[in-house]
Amino acid sequence: MTPADASSRTEALCRLAPVIPVLVIDDAAQARPLAEALVAGGLPVLEVTLRTPAALDAIREMAKVDGGRVGAGTLLTPDDVKQAVAAGATFGVSPGATDRILDAAEAADLPMLPGAATSTEVMRLLERGYTVQKFFPAEANGGASALKAIGAPLPQVRFCPTGGVSLGNAGDYLALSNTLCVGGSWVAPKDKLAAGDWDGITALAREAAALGTG
Ligand code: 3PG
Numbered sequence: 001m002t003p004a005d006a007s008s009r010t011e012a013l014c015r016l017a018p019v020i021p022v023l024v025i026d027d028a029a030q031a032r033p034l035a036e037a038l039v040a041g042g043l044p045v046l047e048v049t050l051r052t053p054a055a056l057d058a059i060r061e062m063a064k065v066d067g068g069r070v071g072a073g074t075l076l077t078p079d080d081v082k083q084a085v086a087a088g089a090t091f092g093v094s095p096g097a098t099d100r101i102l103d104a105a106e107a108a109d110l111p112m113l114p115g116a117a118t119s120t121e122v123m124r125l126l127e128r129g130y131t132v133q134k135f136f137p138a139e140a141n142g143g144a145s146a147l148k149a150i151g152a153p154l155p156q157v158r159f160c161p162t163g164g165v166s167l168g169n170a171g172d173y174l175a176l177s178n179t180l181c182v183g184g185s186w187v188a189p190k191d192k193l194a195a196g197d198w199d200g201i202t203a204l205a206r207e208a209a210a211l212g213t214g
Contacts, residue, residue: 001110003106006110008132009111010160011131011158013045014045014113014160016044016069017044017045018209019043019211020182021047021183022073023185024051025052028061030193031058031062035070036198037198037201038068038202041202041206043187045068046070047071047073048062049074050074056086059072059088070088071089071113072092073094074095078100081101081104081108081110082104091110091111093183095136101114114130115135116133119150131157132158135147135162137163138164144161144175147178148178158180159179159180166184167208170208187208188201
Protein backbone atom coordinates (compact mmCIF):
# COMPACT_ATOMS: atom_id res chain seq x y z
CA MET A 1 0.00 0.00 0.00
CA THR A 2 1.33 3.43 -0.90
CA PRO A 3 1.34 6.21 1.71
CA ALA A 4 -1.21 8.07 -0.44
CA ASP A 5 -3.55 5.06 -0.37
CA ALA A 6 -3.01 4.70 3.37
CA SER A 7 -3.92 8.34 3.89
CA SER A 8 -7.05 8.15 1.77
CA ARG A 9 -8.16 5.10 3.76
CA THR A 10 -7.47 6.72 7.13
CA GLU A 11 -9.24 9.87 5.93
CA ALA A 12 -12.33 7.80 5.09
CA LEU A 13 -12.22 6.26 8.59
CA CYS A 14 -11.81 9.69 10.20
CA ARG A 15 -14.88 10.91 8.34
CA LEU A 16 -17.12 8.19 9.78
CA ALA A 17 -17.43 9.89 13.18
CA PRO A 18 -15.97 12.93 14.96
CA VAL A 19 -14.29 10.83 17.66
CA ILE A 20 -12.11 7.71 17.59
CA PRO A 21 -12.22 6.10 21.04
CA VAL A 22 -8.73 5.25 22.30
CA LEU A 23 -9.13 2.05 24.30
CA VAL A 24 -6.92 0.45 26.93
CA ILE A 25 -8.36 -3.00 27.62
CA ASP A 26 -7.22 -5.17 30.51
CA ASP A 27 -9.75 -7.96 30.06
CA ALA A 28 -10.53 -9.28 26.59
CA ALA A 29 -13.94 -10.44 27.85
CA GLN A 30 -14.92 -6.77 27.96
CA ALA A 31 -13.91 -6.13 24.36
CA ARG A 32 -17.03 -7.23 22.57
CA PRO A 33 -19.62 -5.53 24.80
CA LEU A 34 -17.46 -2.41 24.84
CA ALA A 35 -17.25 -2.30 21.05
CA GLU A 36 -20.99 -2.94 20.77
CA ALA A 37 -21.69 -0.11 23.22
CA LEU A 38 -19.53 2.36 21.31
CA VAL A 39 -20.87 1.37 17.89
CA ALA A 40 -24.44 1.63 19.23
CA GLY A 41 -23.64 5.16 20.38
CA GLY A 42 -22.46 6.17 16.91
CA LEU A 43 -18.69 5.67 17.17
CA PRO A 44 -17.78 2.84 14.78
CA VAL A 45 -14.02 3.43 14.50
CA LEU A 46 -12.17 2.01 17.50
CA GLU A 47 -8.48 2.11 18.42
CA VAL A 48 -7.27 -0.60 20.76
CA THR A 49 -3.89 0.33 22.19
CA LEU A 50 -1.28 -2.43 22.27
CA ARG A 51 -0.39 -1.58 25.85
CA THR A 52 -1.92 -4.48 27.69
CA PRO A 53 -1.49 -8.25 27.39
CA ALA A 54 -5.19 -8.47 26.47
CA ALA A 55 -4.99 -6.03 23.55
CA LEU A 56 -4.57 -8.49 20.67
CA ASP A 57 -7.33 -10.76 21.96
CA ALA A 58 -9.50 -7.66 22.37
CA ILE A 59 -8.92 -6.77 18.71
CA ARG A 60 -9.88 -10.32 17.70
CA GLU A 61 -13.14 -10.03 19.65
CA MET A 62 -13.96 -6.53 18.45
CA ALA A 63 -13.38 -7.50 14.83
CA LYS A 64 -16.53 -9.65 15.14
CA VAL A 65 -18.77 -6.68 15.95
CA ASP A 66 -21.05 -5.62 13.10
CA GLY A 67 -20.52 -2.07 11.97
CA GLY A 68 -17.24 -1.63 13.84
CA ARG A 69 -13.83 -0.79 12.34
CA VAL A 70 -11.15 -1.93 14.70
CA GLY A 71 -7.60 -0.68 14.58
CA ALA A 72 -4.49 -1.11 16.69
CA GLY A 73 -2.83 1.79 18.45
CA THR A 74 0.53 2.30 20.10
CA LEU A 75 2.25 0.47 17.23
CA LEU A 76 5.96 0.84 17.93
CA THR A 77 7.71 -1.91 15.99
CA PRO A 78 7.35 -3.91 12.75
CA ASP A 79 6.41 -6.89 14.91
CA ASP A 80 3.53 -4.89 16.42
CA VAL A 81 2.27 -4.25 12.88
CA LYS A 82 2.46 -7.96 12.05
CA GLN A 83 0.62 -8.99 15.20
CA ALA A 84 -2.04 -6.30 14.79
CA VAL A 85 -2.79 -7.41 11.24
CA ALA A 86 -2.92 -11.06 12.31
CA ALA A 87 -5.42 -10.16 15.02
CA GLY A 88 -7.70 -8.44 12.51
CA ALA A 89 -6.81 -4.77 12.87
CA THR A 90 -7.91 -2.78 9.82
CA PHE A 91 -5.85 0.31 10.55
CA GLY A 92 -2.88 1.26 12.70
CA VAL A 93 -2.01 4.24 14.87
CA SER A 94 1.37 5.24 16.25
CA PRO A 95 2.35 8.02 18.64
CA GLY A 96 5.11 8.96 16.20
CA ALA A 97 6.59 7.57 13.02
CA THR A 98 9.78 5.78 12.05
CA ASP A 99 10.84 4.47 8.66
CA ARG A 100 10.83 0.92 10.01
CA ILE A 101 7.24 1.08 11.17
CA LEU A 102 6.01 2.87 8.05
CA ASP A 103 7.82 0.32 5.84
CA ALA A 104 6.18 -2.51 7.80
CA ALA A 105 2.69 -1.02 7.60
CA GLU A 106 2.98 -0.34 3.87
CA ALA A 107 4.24 -3.89 3.26
CA ALA A 108 1.40 -5.34 5.35
CA ASP A 109 -1.29 -3.24 3.62
CA LEU A 110 -2.22 -1.69 6.94
CA PRO A 111 -3.37 1.94 6.60
CA MET A 112 -1.43 3.93 9.15
CA LEU A 113 -2.31 7.07 11.05
CA PRO A 114 1.22 8.14 12.00
CA GLY A 115 1.92 10.64 14.74
CA ALA A 116 3.61 14.02 14.43
CA ALA A 117 4.14 16.78 16.96
CA THR A 118 6.20 19.42 15.14
CA SER A 119 6.24 21.07 11.71
CA THR A 120 9.36 19.11 10.78
CA GLU A 121 7.72 15.81 11.71
CA VAL A 122 4.62 16.79 9.74
CA MET A 123 6.81 17.72 6.75
CA ARG A 124 8.78 14.47 6.88
CA LEU A 125 5.58 12.45 6.79
CA LEU A 126 4.21 14.66 4.02
CA GLU A 127 7.38 14.10 1.99
CA ARG A 128 6.74 10.39 2.23
CA GLY A 129 3.13 10.88 1.13
CA TYR A 130 1.17 10.85 4.39
CA THR A 131 -1.41 13.64 4.19
CA VAL A 132 -3.43 12.37 7.16
CA GLN A 133 -1.60 12.35 10.48
CA LYS A 134 -2.20 12.13 14.20
CA PHE A 135 -1.27 15.31 16.09
CA PHE A 136 0.12 13.93 19.35
CA PRO A 137 0.13 14.76 22.19
CA ALA A 138 -2.37 17.41 21.16
CA GLU A 139 -3.07 19.35 24.33
CA ALA A 140 0.50 19.22 25.64
CA ASN A 141 1.71 20.55 22.26
CA GLY A 142 -0.38 23.68 22.45
CA GLY A 143 -3.82 22.35 21.65
CA ALA A 144 -6.12 23.62 18.95
CA SER A 145 -4.30 26.94 18.55
CA ALA A 146 -1.02 25.11 17.80
CA LEU A 147 -2.73 22.83 15.29
CA LYS A 148 -4.35 25.84 13.63
CA ALA A 149 -0.94 27.50 13.37
CA ILE A 150 0.60 24.37 11.78
CA GLY A 151 -2.24 24.46 9.25
CA ALA A 152 -1.30 27.92 7.99
CA PRO A 153 1.84 26.82 6.09
CA LEU A 154 0.78 23.16 5.76
CA PRO A 155 -2.95 23.23 4.86
CA GLN A 156 -2.69 20.06 2.79
CA VAL A 157 -2.19 17.91 5.89
CA ARG A 158 -5.28 16.80 7.83
CA PHE A 159 -5.12 15.62 11.40
CA CYS A 160 -6.64 13.50 14.11
CA PRO A 161 -5.47 15.31 17.27
CA THR A 162 -5.16 12.95 20.23
CA GLY A 163 -3.87 13.24 23.78
CA GLY A 164 -5.70 15.32 26.35
CA VAL A 165 -8.76 15.73 24.12
CA SER A 166 -12.09 15.70 25.95
CA LEU A 167 -15.74 16.52 25.39
CA GLY A 168 -14.92 20.03 26.61
CA ASN A 169 -12.19 20.85 24.08
CA ALA A 170 -12.96 18.50 21.16
CA GLY A 171 -15.11 21.17 19.51
CA ASP A 172 -12.14 23.57 19.37
CA TYR A 173 -10.24 21.05 17.24
CA LEU A 174 -13.22 19.94 15.16
CA ALA A 175 -13.85 23.56 14.16
CA LEU A 176 -10.43 23.69 12.44
CA SER A 177 -10.29 23.13 8.68
CA ASN A 178 -7.32 20.75 9.12
CA THR A 179 -8.99 18.46 11.66
CA LEU A 180 -10.90 15.44 10.41
CA CYS A 181 -11.74 13.88 13.77
CA VAL A 182 -10.22 13.60 17.25
CA GLY A 183 -9.04 10.64 19.30
CA GLY A 184 -9.69 10.25 22.99
CA SER A 185 -10.11 7.85 25.85
CA TRP A 186 -12.84 9.80 27.64
CA VAL A 187 -15.65 7.81 26.02
CA ALA A 188 -14.51 4.60 27.73
CA PRO A 189 -13.49 5.61 31.26
CA LYS A 190 -11.91 3.02 33.54
CA ASP A 191 -14.70 3.14 36.13
CA LYS A 192 -17.43 2.46 33.60
CA LEU A 193 -15.36 -0.31 32.03
CA ALA A 194 -14.72 -1.93 35.41
CA ALA A 195 -18.42 -1.76 36.26
CA GLY A 196 -19.48 -3.09 32.86
CA ASP A 197 -21.63 0.02 32.47
CA TRP A 198 -22.23 -0.42 28.76
CA ASP A 199 -25.31 1.83 28.71
CA GLY A 200 -23.23 4.57 30.31
CA ILE A 201 -20.56 4.12 27.63
CA THR A 202 -23.18 4.24 24.88
CA ALA A 203 -24.43 7.51 26.37
CA LEU A 204 -20.89 8.96 26.31
CA ALA A 205 -20.46 7.75 22.74
CA ARG A 206 -23.72 9.37 21.68
CA GLU A 207 -22.64 12.68 23.18
CA ALA A 208 -19.28 12.44 21.37
CA ALA A 209 -20.88 11.40 18.09
CA ALA A 210 -23.04 14.52 18.19
CA LEU A 211 -19.97 16.80 18.10
CA GLY A 212 -19.84 18.68 14.81
CA THR A 213 -16.92 19.02 12.44
CA GLY A 214 -15.62 22.25 10.95
C1 3PG B 1 -3.17 7.86 24.40
O1 3PG B 1 -2.12 7.67 23.86
O2 3PG B 1 -3.50 7.32 25.46
C2 3PG B 1 -4.11 8.70 23.64
O3 3PG B 1 -3.44 9.79 23.15
C3 3PG B 1 -5.30 9.09 24.43
O4 3PG B 1 -5.04 10.13 25.24
P1 3PG B 1 -6.15 10.60 26.28
O5 3PG B 1 -6.24 9.55 27.33
O6 3PG B 1 -5.61 11.91 26.79
O7 3PG B 1 -7.44 10.76 25.51
